[in-house]
Amino acid sequence: MAAGNGFQVVIPYAFNASVVVVILFVLLRKPTKKFVFQRHERMKDLFESAKKAKLEAEQALSSAQLNLEQFKKNEQQLFSKEVEKIDREIQELKTKNEDEIKRLKVEADRLVKNELESAGSRVVERFVKMITDATSSKLESKLQKDDHVAIINDARSNIEAGV
Secondary structure, three states: OHHHHHHHHHHHHHHHHHHHHHHHHHHHHHHHHHHHHHHHHHHHHHHHHHHHHHHHHHHHHHHHHHHHHHHHHHHHHHHHHHHHHHHHHHHHHHHHHHHHHHHHHHHHHHHHHHHHHHHHHHHHHHHHHHHHHHHHHHHHHHOOHHHHHHHHHHHHHHHHHHO
């Protein structure tokens, strides 16, 4: 009986709790349903916007990859064109340098030839002058007065004979 007596004490509390639960269920059913539905819709919107953002990001990524590939192609083309341009400029400079070297060689040969001719004639003039000066000084130092008179007389006779 003690167990049955304890159960009778709990019955009013259990009944009250059951009534509260039923009232809460009835009262909160629509707001809870509405809350769950709104939560479901928000989550659905979030997933859709995330899916849309993902698609946009994938499109942006593919576009960026295409742009990168195009950029690499353009970069390679520009690099090739610049290398060709530099090679042409190098070839032009080589040609110009070779032409300038040839011109300078011709000019140097001409200058050397002129200098040699000029130096040769100066050497001959100096040599002749040295010989005539040396001969004159030897003749003057070795000739005596009689020799001078004889040379002068010989020169007069040659002049008179020629006239």
